[in-house]
Amino acid sequence: MTSINYDTIAEQYAEHRQMLPEALAQWLAVVVREGQLSSQTLVLDLGCGVARFTGPLARVVGGRVIGLDVSWEMLRQAPPDHPTHVAPLVQADACVLPFASGVFDCVFMSHVLHHIGDRQRCLQEVARCLKPGGRFLNRAMRTSILGLVLAYRFFPEAEAVDGRRTPSEGDLDELLHGAGLRPLQWVDVRHKWVNSAEEYLQKLRNKYMSSLHLITEVEFQAGLRRAEGYAREHPEDPSWLYETISMLVAEKPGEGLGHE
Numbered sequence: 001m002t003s004i005n006y007d008t009i010a011e012q013y014a015e016h017r018q019m020l021p022e023a024l025a026q027w028l029a030v031v032v033r034e035g036q037l038s039s040q041t042l043v044l045d046l047g048c049g050v051a052r053f054t055g056p057l058a059r060v061v062g063g064r065v066i067g068l069d070v071s072w073e074m075l076r077q078a079p080p081d082h083p084t085h086v087a088p089l090v091q092a093d094a095c096v097l098p099f100a101s102g103v104f105d106c107v108f109m110s111h112v113l114h115h116i117g118d119r120q121r122c123l124q125e126v127a128r129c130l131k132p133g134g135r136f137l138n139r140a141m142r143t144s145i146l147g148l149v150l151a152y153r154f155f156p157e158a159e160a161v162d163g164r165r166t167p168s169e170g171d172l173d174e175l176l177h178g179a180g181l182r183p184l185q186w187v188d189v190r191h192k193w194v195n196s197a198e199e200y201l202q203k204l205r206n207k208y209m210s211s212l213h214l215i216t217e218v219e220f221q222a223g224l225r226r227a228e229g230y231a232r233e234h235p236e237d238p239s240w241l242y243e244t245i246s247m248l249v250a251e252k253p254g255e256g257l258g259h260e
Contacts, residue, residue, distance in 0.1 A: 004115075004213050006049075007073035014050040014077035016208040023191040024052075027139075028060045030189055031108060034249045035135045039063045041105035044129065046094055047112030051078035051087070057108070058087040068092050095121045099129050106130075110139040114165045115210070123179035132254025136181055139247040143168045145188070150200070150239045151209060154230065155223035158211040172248060181250045190244045197231040197240040 006013075019027070031053070037043060039062035045054045048067035055078070058065040067089045069075050075089045082089075092098050095118050107126045116122045126136055141149065143166055152159035167175065169186075176183050194200045204227055207213055212220060231240070 004210055006071040009207075009210075009213065010050065010071060010073035010077045012206050012208070013074065016203045016206045017050070018052060020192055020195070023193065024056060026191050027189065028053075028056055030187060030247065031057060031137060031139075032061060034187060034247065035106040035108065035137055037061045037063070037106060042066070042103060044068060044097075044099070044104045044107045046097075046107055046109045046126065047115070048089070049074045049110075049112075051075065051082055051089060053108065053110060054087045054089070055079065055082045058083055066090060068094070068097070070094065095125060097125045097129050101128050102131050104129050104131065104134060106135045106137065108137045108139070111141075113138060113140060113167065114162070119167065119175055120178055123175050123181065127180045127252055130181075130252040132252055134252045136176075136250040136252070137247055138172070138250070139245060141166060142186065142246040142248070145244060145246065148244050150243070151204060151212075151223075151227075154204075154227040155212065155215065155219070157215040157219045158209060158223070161211040161214045176250050180252065182253055184249045184251060187247045187249060188244055189247070190242055192241055193243045194241055197235045197237070200240045201227060201231055 031037070035043065041061065041063050043057065043063070043065040045057065045065055045067045048054045048069050051067045054065050054067035065087045067075070067087060069091065070093055072091050075091060078089060090098065094112070094116055107130060113119055113122070130136065141162070143163070146152070146159065146163060146166065173183050194203065204224060
């Protein structure tokens with residue numbers, strides 16, 4: 001398995017990983033609730049990529065959200081109307097955060113942790129930068145429901161890639177405790193991802209999942225043929241339209257925002 005140069009796929013990510021407005025609104029409500037966010041909170045969107053959550057989250061809560069990513073090209077793909085005045089974007093390493101200790105009320109990550117080599121160091125940095133009582137939200141596929149991802153029906157090699165690099169729920173608990181964070185709960189959210197089978201196929205053709213960049217071209221083309229064949233036979237299968245993503249909620253022990 002080779003590594004991914006995120007600068008080279010930034011434009012693809014910006015175009016093909018955008019969420020439907022109703023799905024984004026659904027997730028923003030979950031993040032605000034579980035992060036206990038308000039106009040007074042300071043949030044770090046860690047590994048923000050093309051900032052698909054950063055600006056919208058700042059607008060919803062009426063506060064400041066800092067987006068951070070290691071890839072400058074990803075950051076450059078932020079939407080043209082991105083509100084930089086309340087949602088500044090920073091290029092930095094997730095394992096060496098350029099912030100003082102205890103400054104954030106919430107750190108949010110979306111589909112990031114499996115890309116990071118030293119996860120323990122990253123989570124230690126998260127804990128360092130959180131205020132006591134601050135929340136850590138890790139939005140990702142959890143291993144117990146990886147089988148629900150439709151794309152894996154057609155690309156078993158991609159499922160194997162993600163199975164290897166996605167930390168299990170038990171591994172995450174250990175990592176969090178090792179970093180001084182306390183896991184609270186998992187939240188599963190089923191949202192609408194696309195409007196048609198053809199729209200889903202277009203995302204597949206553009207390798208919207210990073211694991212599709214980590215399989216061979218022969219494997220990718222074979223999977224794409226399987227997907228296109230299934231779409232011809234089952235264009236109305238609701239599995240094309242919906243996906244379930246999980247979010248692990250944790251906190252840094254101590255008094256803070258009134259967390260229990």
